[in-house]
Each structure stands twice: as structure tokens, then as C-alpha cells.
Amino acid sequence: MIQPDDIKQMIERGLPGAHVSVTGDGHHFEAEVTADEFTGKSMLQRHQIVYQALGDKMGNEIHALSLRTQAPGE
Amino acid sequence: MDTQDKIREQLSADKVVLYMKGTPKFPQCGFSAKATQLLGACGAKYTSYDILSDPEIRQGLKEYSNWPTFPQLYLNGELVGGCDIMIELFKNGELQKLIAKAMG
Numbered sequence: 001m002i003q004p005d006d007i008k009q010m011i012e013r014g015l016p017g018a019h020v021s022v023t024g025d026g027h028h029f030e031a032e033v034t035a036d037e038f039t040g041k042s043m044l045q046r047h048q049i050v051y052q053a054l055g056d057k058m059g060n061e062i063h064a065l066s067l068r069t070q071a072p073g074e
Numbered sequence: 075m076d077t078q079d080k081i082r083e084q085l086s087a088d089k090v091v092l093y094m095k096g097t098p099k100f101p102q103c104g105f106s107a108k109a110t111q112l113l114g115a116c117g118a119k120y121t122s123y124d125i126l127s128d129p130e131i132r133q134g135l136k137e138y139s140n141w142p143t144f145p146q147l148y149l150n151g152e153l154v155g156g157c158d159i160m161i162e163l164f165k166n167g168e169l170q171k172l173i174a175k176a177m178g
Binding site: 043044047048052059064065066067 | 143
């Protein structure tokens, strides 16, 4: 079963330099991500960027991931 | 007709479209249920599609919208987002405005 740490590392690999914290119970996860890439992006685009970093895990091992995405300084 | 064309056709058939797990009466997932509640609270008239009964559309949507999970809300053929974003928009009164505008 996938663990919060696995998700954290995947997001950090996909968004170098981002500040990431993940909690969850093995199916439903919550992640807070602060990354430069989010600057000037809509909430939808920000979530898509995070989903990209998680590849095919999203919707499979990760049933649900609620996201709080911020650009630095927000 | 391939899946991407079918999706385009479904999205052009109504201004407000929700792809979900189950149906508004019998949602099969908490997030899909929440999405239908929010649309109800906004007084939205919408078409919903049960992706559990149509695996081709389910897979096709992931490519079409670059969004891997469900529910997925579309206004005038454009992806608004999933449950998370709908909740956020609803909290700041945006979802109501977007839907009213889409329904024209």
C-alpha cells in the first residue's frame, strides 16, 4: 500500500525545490505543496502539475488526493 | 466514432456536464456524491455520465482532460476540476457564478 512518504518523494522529484507535506490513510491522502511552478497558474493547472508528478499512481493506488497548492509568498 | 469524438459529442450536448462514479441518485463514491450536492446547491441543470459503466470513456477522459480522477465537472466543454476545486469554488461563491454564466 502506498504511503504518504512515497507520494511526498514523487512530488518532490517532479517539482524540485518544492515544499511538500503529505498525510493520509493509505487510500485517501492530503498534500500541501508550495512550488515556484505554481506562480501565475490557476488552481486547475496547479493540480494538473502535481498529478503529472504522480504519473499513473493517481486514480489507481491513490484513490483520492486532496491538494492545497500555493506559490511562494501566497 | 472513437472515444475522443464521443467525449466531444457528450460535452457539446449540454452546458453543464459531470462525469462521476455512479449516478446523482446512486453515487458510488463520496467525492462524486459531494459534486452532485454542490451542483444541486447551485441549482444547476446538468447531464451526468457514470464512468463506472463506461470504461472506455473513463480511460478516454484521462487523456482528454489530463485529469486522472473523478468526478470531473465541465462547463461549456471546459474542465473546471474535480471535487476539491468545486468545494473551493463553492466556498468563495465562484461555482454559483460560473454555473449561472454557463447556463446562460
